[in-house]
Amino acid sequence: MDSAQAKLEQIMTRVTEWMEEHSLALATSKTEVVIFTRKRIPTIIPMRIGNTEITTKPAARYLGVMLDTKITFGEHLKRTADRAAQKSAALCHLMRNINGPRPCKRRLMMTVVESILLYGAEVWADALSVAYLRQRLIAVQRRGALRIACAYRTVSEPAIFVLTSVIPIQLMASERKRIFDRRNEGDRSRIAKEERDCTMVSWQEIWTREYRGRWTARLVPNIQKWTDRKHGELNFFLTQFFTGHGLFYAYLHKMGKVTVPTCPHCQKREDDDALHTFFKCTKWAAERSQLLAELGLTPQIPTPEAVVSKMLEGERSWSLVAAYAESILTRKTLLERERQRREHLVRPAIQN
Template sequence: MGPDLWNANYDELLEIPLPKQVQLTGFADDVAATIVADSAEETELLVWSTIDTVEDWLEQHRLKLAKQKTEMVVLTRQKRFPKPFKVDIGETTLTSTRALRYLGVMIDDKLSFREHLESACIRASKTVSSLSRFLTNTIGPRTKKRRVLLEVVHSILLYGAEIWADILKQKTYRRKMAAVQRRGALRVTCAYRTVSEAPVLVIAGAAPIDLLAFERAKLYNAKMNGDNSNEARARLKKETLCEWQNRWTSGEAGRWTERLIPDISVWLSRKHGETDFYLNQLLTGHDQFNAYLFKMSLHPTPTCKYCPDKIDDAEHTFFECDRWKDYRSSTEEIIGARLSPRAW
């Protein structure tokens, strides 16, 4: 009953009389004071008043304010407002910082959430690096288990997305997060690191990170407006998939993969088959194909060894090359259909 007794006792702190410009918000034993003022002088007076009132209540309940852990950030567009802003509280000087962390979210003085995104990308990158040590291309967990590990990366990147999702409309911020997500998706699909973002996300079955953030923000707003959470969640997932499909169809990257997987919903809802290192060579076209090796400056010509007048790419190797005709014929006999990119 410890947490319940603590909440019952500590809840009184949030109801103590304070100036109307001050609002207290509590979580566990952390309290955030939001103060609205028109000048630096008024701000200083309100900070003094708030801390004195809170400190008096804590002393009455045999508690103590940790002034050395108290942080302050000033949100203002006034050019004449002193930066950093300092307030002397007894023997302690409280100095405003450019950003502070509250409940896991970095709140900066411009409310741009740039520091939060950079911090999230750094932590997620370390997670991806750790996963990469045992998620090698040819051995390790199968695709379904790898997708679960990718969700760990998503949970780090999308923490608090309900309040900062809109900033991903700026390409700079989106690219930073997308780069980390792409690295995680490469480990899920066992694909070459040269595969671009769009195709590797489709193969991994992971929607782009900005669409996932927008979906979370919309779901939060729907709950605040009283919408049924299950219906709202289903509707928003459908909207995310629709936007993802539009990007996939109209994009420039991964056109060979798009020929094989034109409909994302069909690919995601399939009940059979898992991708691996070898299958992804067909799906991405990145492997020991002369056309790819020539592009990477690793082979003198892009033509096929067995068909000198043909470009040796994934389509030629799997669907046209005479060298593999017998394998292709036996496969077509088993499935009862002719192999072609659009038949997948």
């Protein structure tokens, strides 16, 4: 480290002379020193600047980006994730799932979060190849996406990103880096469009290979078609329709809330998931027949895919399905509350 100290003294001599020539002074007590090296050597050591001894730091901020000794940007990503999480949590408290702000307004929160997460991405994008750093940012982004869709926290990250049209953070960071690398090629808008197309192709490939959120993938297999729509917003009830996470006995059984996963409303004795509730259960046959008739569909058509396809065609179809999902789930909620009330009244009698 003697050589490092000698080089530091040479540099600081030149810096001090320049500052004195321009009537400036260096606050050595506030100076931070970081040793950049790939070698496995001590990097937290005492160094002298003039007559002041300071201890080197593991990282220092430069133009808003934390530079660590190994140039891995790990410290920057950790601090960025924590800061974005604080902002997201503060905004989430203002947004109820029911009768809260519309999704278009909830997206403002995601804009704030992503602006924090992506600052300096052109420099550190490659650092997201490290899984634990990538997951740190994704966790923050996922919480914001859950609030946009008014979704249960058990909805998987890939599914909620697709439903809310939120591009995963690692793909967005990589896109920004590619655009920056092509900054000398000319038309920036053309370059941005080309790189966004590449990003969407990569996202689609990831979504196709993904094993989580397969009910959502059945309804929304094509991300580009879903994100390009000009109408339709998700809400608390419609999100349950698309995710299968909600007032479904199969889901509640998996969460340990009920003892059996089968549907209590019909005689089919099938697991009560989103497919059964909205497309098979005889309890809601009349509402379902009316919906299919208004959409111009027949029961013989594979209804889950066909219904979503109709939703993407226009605002009217989207509103019809949204109203259908809200009606069914609202009535199921009332029936569930009645069941719980009856059980509460019966238990004391059994105990006596």
